[in-house]
Amino acid sequence: MSNQSEWISKDFGVFKLRFRPYTLTLRHVFTVASYSRSTTPVVLTELEYDGIVGYGEASMPPYLGESQESVITFLNQLDLSAFNSPFQTEDILHYVDQVAAKNTAAKAAIDIALHDVLGKIMGQPFYKIWGLNPNLIPPTSYTIGIDTEDMIRKKVAEADQFRILKVKLGLDTDKMIIETIRQVTDRPLCADVNQGWKTREEALEMAHWLAERNVSFLEQPMPKEQIDDNAWLTEHSPIPTIADEGCQRLVDVPALKGVYSGINIKLMKCTGMREAKRMAELARSLEMKVMIGCMTETSCAISAAAQLAPLTDWADLDGALLIDNDIYDGMTVINGSCILPDRPGIGISRK
Numbered sequence: 325m326s327n328q329s330e331w332i333s334k335d336f337g338v339f340k341l342r343f344r345p346y347t348l349t350l351r352h353v354f355t356v357a358s359y360s361r362s363t364t365p366v367v368l369t370e371l372e373y374d375g376i377v378g379y380g381e382a383s384m385p386p387y388l389g390e391s392q393e394s395v396i397t398f399l400n401q402l403d404l405s406a407f408n409s410p411f412q413t414e415d416i417l418h419y420v421d422q423v424a425a426k427n428t429a430a431k432a433a434i435d436i437a438l439h440d441v442l443g444k445i446m447g448q449p450f451y452k453i454w455g456l457n458p459n460l461i462p463p464t465s466y467t468i469g470i471d472t473e474d475m476i477r478k479k480v481a482e483a484d485q486f487r488i489l490k491v492k493l494g495l496d497t498d499k500m501i502i503e504t505i506r507q508v509t510d511r512p513l514c515a516d517v518n519q520g521w522k523t524r525e526e527a528l529e530m531a532h533w534l535a536e537r538n539v540s541f542l543e544q545p546m547p548k549e550q551i552d553d554n555a556w557l558t559e560h561s562p563i564p565t566i567a568d569e570g571c572q573r574l575v576d577v578p579a580l581k582g583v584y585s586g587i588n589i590k591l592m593k594c595t596g597m598r599e600a601k602r603m604a605e606l607a608r609s610l611e612m613k614v615m616i617g618c619m620t621e622t623s624c625a626i627s628a629a630a631q632l633a634p635l636t637d638w639a640d641l642d643g644a645l646l647i648d649n650d651i652y653d654g655m656t657v658i659n660g661s662c663i664l665p666d667r668p669g670i671g672i673s674r675k
């Protein structure tokens with residue numbers, strides 16, 4: 325679909341909803357263990373109440389099963405005419421969640437816009453409404469996709485300001501990639517294997533090898549279906565393991581205790597800010613680590629995720645930095661730190 329697409333508008337009385345497809349273009353072709361791509365489809369939303377416009381976004385990387393078409397179909401099914409105030413947040417988002425199963429990115433596009441409206445009505449950024457200290461947001465990692473030695477060196481040089489690099493592993497080039505990076509920097513790394521290792525023995529050997537090279541944690545080392553293997557690895561690994569593909573929503577969290585050291589929360593997996601915050605609090609209560617991640621997204625969804633990042637141990641909020649056609653200003657990254665603007669709601673404005 326073209327980026328010139330018209331807004332589709334729905335009038336529900338006090339609420340007005342607009343949405344349109346938009347295609348993000350990536351600065352570099354992005355390769356992980358299972359695919360490569362140079363664009364990411366998103367759907368932008370605007371939810372209007374009493375003249376106040378909240379912004380939202382659904383981002384659809386190919387492996388999650390949503391598309392611009394499925395998001396638009398979902399949004400077209402919504403009927404918000406039973407609601408008369410955005411402060412009916414629980415009722416509204418409960419209704420949205422039960423309209424159809426899955427569709428988590430489409431649901432997030434409503435959740436984010438609704439939180440933006442609420443913050444704007446209250447005149448405060450959402451992290452303040454939640455009572456969170458923005459100085460506790462961890463420095464964001466910056467992702468280095470699987471690539472050739474020359475391109476990896478170039479990407480590491482470009483990532484100069486970041487204090488932690490996230491390295492995509494899971495193909496037969498893992499040691500080459502880490503050794504190439506270690507020739508040019510001794511900064512901490514984290515490794516995202518995207519389910520790429522197939523046996524517990526291979527995974528444990530790599531965990532030790534990576535730990536010796538200052539890799540802080542392992543994201544989704546083996547296929548999510550290999551529960552026993554992931555639990556065995558977590559028990560024996562010298563560094564923490566984090567579930568990403570293996571953890572989508574709040575309901576998944578309790579069973580992951582003991583299988584992984586922690587979880588990677590993403591708004592697009594879990595239907596948005598409301599459920600993401602609950603997941604962070606539940607994981608904490610289970611003494612699990614918490615990471616906040618993202619897809620390739622505009623500053624809209626990134627700034628929404630950053631509102632709850634003070635609750636996390638690690639932040640991976642580089643999604644808007646990987647694209648060259650962001651249409652919003654929002655969270656910025658300065659010397660690797662996530663800086664939230666002191667603006668109400670999710671803190672973004674149209675460029």
Ligand code: MG
Nearest residue numbers: 516543544568
């Ligand atoms: Mg991941």
